[in-house]
Amino acid sequence: MSENRVPVKTGTILVVDDSAATRRLIQETLQLAGFDVVLAVDGRNALQTLEAHPEIGLMIADVFMPIMNGLTLVSLVRDSNKTIPIIAISSMSNPDLKQRMLDMGVTSWVSKPLHPVKLLEIVKESMKNG
Numbered sequence: 001m002s003e004n005r006v007p008v009k010t011g012t013i014l015v016v017d018d019s020a021a022t023r024r025l026i027q028e029t030l031q032l033a034g035f036d037v038v039l040a041v042d043g044r045n046a047l048q049t050l051e052a053h054p055e056i057g058l059m060i061a062d063v064f065m066p067i068m069n070g071l072t073l074v075s076l077v078r079d080s081n082k083t084i085p086i087i088a089i090s091s092m093s094n095p096d097l098k099q100r101m102l103d104m105g106v107t108s109w110v111s112k113p114l115h116p117v118k119l120l121e122i123v124k125e126s127m128k129n130g
Contacts, residue, residue, distance in 0.1 A: 011127060012036040012053065016046040016061040016073065017089070022114070026060060029116040030123070043068025047076060056084070058127055060110075063090040063101065071101070078105040085126040089114065 013035050015026045027037045038053050040046040042065045050056055059077065063070035070088055077086065088101045091112040098109045107126045110119060 010034045011057040012055045014038050014056045014059045016040040018065040043073035058085045060087045
């Protein structure tokens with residue numbers, strides 16, 4: 001007898017990236033692990049989404065996006081919410097940028113290309129320590 005396995009709900013995560021392919025990869029990875037996922041295409045859209053969805057418990061944000069980049073987004077989010085875990089993602093492997101984001105209050109940094117298993121480990125760790 002086959003048992004239907006329903007993922008246990010583990011929280012709501014906001015994914016912010018201007019790349020539809022990246023948003024889809026992260027969304028599928030998180031949903032398979034039982035997370036609810038809300039999507040935003042840039043920093044401005046992310047701020048509106050955070051305001052509309054107070055249940056969001058973690059944000060994953062690309063650093064380089066049009067309209068409003070991840071640096072500005074993190075700064076604005078930290079002005080109003082000091083505790084939400086934020087994971088920055090970027091295709092640039094720049095130690096100075098990574099340190100700057102960590103200094104701004106980012107919980108963790110993930111380099112692209114994204115590896116689903118590693119991303120999930122970082123998400124779970126960030127939620128536990130956030």
